[in-house]
Amino acid sequence: MTTIIDVNNIYKKFGRPKSRQWWQKFGKNSANGNGAKPDESLSAPVIALDNINFQVQAGEIFGVLGPNGSGKSTLIRLMATLLLADGGSIKVDGLDPAEDTLKVQELINRVSVEASFFKKLSPMENLMFGARLYGLNGSEVRKRVVEILTRLGLEKRNIYNPMEEMSRGMQQKVAIARALLSRPKILLLDEPTTGLDPVSKREVQAVVQELKEKDGTTILLTTHDMMEAEKLCDRVAIIHKGKLIALDTPEALKQMAPRMNGHLPSLEDVFIHLTGDKLKEEQKDDPDAAQAIAKALTEALGQKKAEAQPVAELD
Ligand SMILES: Nc1ncnc2c1ncn2[C@@H]1O[C@H](COP(=O)(O)OP(=O)(O)OP(=O)(O)O)[C@@H](O)[C@H]1O
Ligand SMILES: [Mg+2]
Numbered sequence: 127m128t129t130i131i132d133v134n135n136i137y138k139k140f141g142r143p144k145s146r147q148w149w150q151k152f153g154k155n156s157a158n159g160n161g162a163k164p165d166e167s168l169s170a171p172v173i174a175l176d177n178i179n180f181q182v183q184a185g186e187i188f189g190v191l192g193p194n195g196s197g198k199s200t201l202i203r204l205m206a207t208l209l210l211a212d213g214g215s216i217k218v219d220g221l222d223p224a225e226d227t228l229k230v231q232e233l234i235n236r237v238s239v240e241a242s243f244f245k246k247l248s249p250m251e252n253l254m255f256g257a258r259l260y261g262l263n264g265s266e267v268r269k270r271v272v273e274i275l276t277r278l279g280l281e282k283r284n285i286y287n288p289m290e291e292m293s294r295g296m297q298q299k300v301a302i303a304r305a306l307l308s309r310p311k312i313l314l315l316d317e318p319t320t321g322l323d324p325v326s327k328r329e330v331q332a333v334v335q336e337l338k339e340k341d342g343t344t345i346l347l348t349t350h351d352m353m354e355a356e357k358l359c360d361r362v363a364i365i366h367k368g369k370l371i372a373l374d375t376p377e378a379l380k381q382m383a384p385r386m387n388g389h390l391p392s393l394e395d396v397f398i399h400l401t402g403d404k405l406k407e408e409q410k411d412d413p414d415a416a417q418a419i420a421k422a423l424t425e426a427l428g429q430k431k432a433e434a435q436p437v438a439e440l441d
Pocket of ligand 1: 201
């Protein structure tokens with residue numbers, strides 16, 4: 127077994143103050159001339175990764191599980207040369223992403239949920255553009271684009287329609303196809319199946335499995351789908367609040383939670399047991415923000431009333 131990604135004591139902190147939301151400009155926490163100090167927590171640094179160590183072996187599918195905000199995407203962005211660490215080191219096939227940036231970029235490709243495209247152009251045009259950046263061109267590549275996209279379950283007619291007419295799930299498949307065009311040695315997939323319907327999910331999972339088996343691609347993927355982790359991954363790391371709390375094969379991880387009525391727990395049971403958190407779907411509503419808005423509005427309305435100003439001025 128050869129180590130292809132070596133994560134050594136990696137530490138990443140985000141220290142920039144958070145930008146203040148409009149509702150935070152009202153009320154007690156504002157420094158709006160009434161002498162009140164801003165809330166200290168607004169500028170508190172976030173430790174996204176707290177001295178994490180692990181190695182990914184060449185040719186394996188390595189899963190990273192963790193609750194929202196646990197540091198998964200940060201980890202991937204560090205490997206993908208998009209961020210610099212504050213401590214420790216990462217080696218990708220023996221190279222340092224911070225120093226050998228171009229060489230690392232040739233080895234890896236990353237797919238994230240927020241992939242960007244030329245929305246007016248079709249998947250074919252976007253992928254041909256992407257291919258050219260890797261020095262690929264010609265009818266062979268066009269054939270390969272069609273092959274990969276249809277393999278991922280995209281209908282042929284969509285290949286030539288503008289991206290803006292496609293659903294998010296379809297766009298996600300195009301993002302995955304783009305990452306596969308250059309046949310990378312290492313593929314970093316940040317939530318590759320989030321938002322996909324069950325059939326699409328299976329299509330993407332089958333392609334991931336095939337990449338490992340046929341091409342020997344090393345794949346590091348993050349997911350919130352425990353079944354996916356169990357089905358695809360040779361080993362799974364669980365991170366929580368920037369710390370690595372478990373790393374093993376799905377089978378071995380399942381021994382870590384207590385048995386229920388004599389049955390082996392699922393990976394989800396293990397996850398919940400270890401993190402103490404409930405796994406959530408992508409949270410669309412932010413209850414904290416909603417509460418803060420309600421509070422700020424109440425306070426602002428009180429102020430405005432006292433100043434006998436019309437409420438409409440709040441806009
Ligand atoms: N650019 C940034 N600036 C400031 N803080 C950041 C930045 N990127 C990430 N963070 C913070 O770092 C922590 C880890 O974020 P990260 O995106 O890595 O989590 P995640 O595990 O990918 O979460 P999710 O499951 O929601 O995608 C969070 O607290 C997040 O707010
Ligand atoms: Mg993420």
